[in-house]
Amino acid sequence: MEPPYFAVIFTTVLRGEDPQYEATAQRMLDLAARQPGYLGVDSVRHGQAGVTVSYWRDEASIAAWRAQVEHREAQRQGRERWYARYALRVARVERQRLFDSED
């Protein structure tokens, strides 16, 4: 993917451990990957802190994913049960540099 495109930066702190959270988070990654305009994701969690950055072709793709029914239900559960806090930022990727040690 070549800029410009969009990134959704989702930084989270969980309240605690919950196996249902793991399952839902994985399900959302799988669902997102099937949405129109999806370009990819980077997601890392360590203990209760996580950063998930998903990449999208345009703002319309982000809006459609945000409104997806099963995703909306996961958002609701996230606020009610799982997240102590989070920040969700929508950003326009202007440029990028990629490095691969095998190149």
Added chain:
Amino acid sequence: MEPPYFAVIFTTVLRGEDPQYEATAQRMLDLAARQPGYLGVDSVRHGQAGVTVSYWRDEASIAAWRAQVEHREAQRQGRERWYARYALRVARVERQRLFDSED
């Protein structure tokens, strides 16, 4: 911080474990926090995968940090010794939503 501002999304895969990497990575977080225009950072690593998102007032602040002498040396070592691969994206944060379960 209120949008618009800038995010540097740095996603990394390490070649392996190296205590010197840990020390340098922490030193870079400390140094970055003292740069003009620095707004904050979210950084999570799990095993060899990491995502570090740093936030900056403007592109000039990012350029100055990129050119900082000790940081340049760390970048060089990163490519030579530590990273199997990485992507570095510069993005303009357009909007954000914050959630805190205690609000």
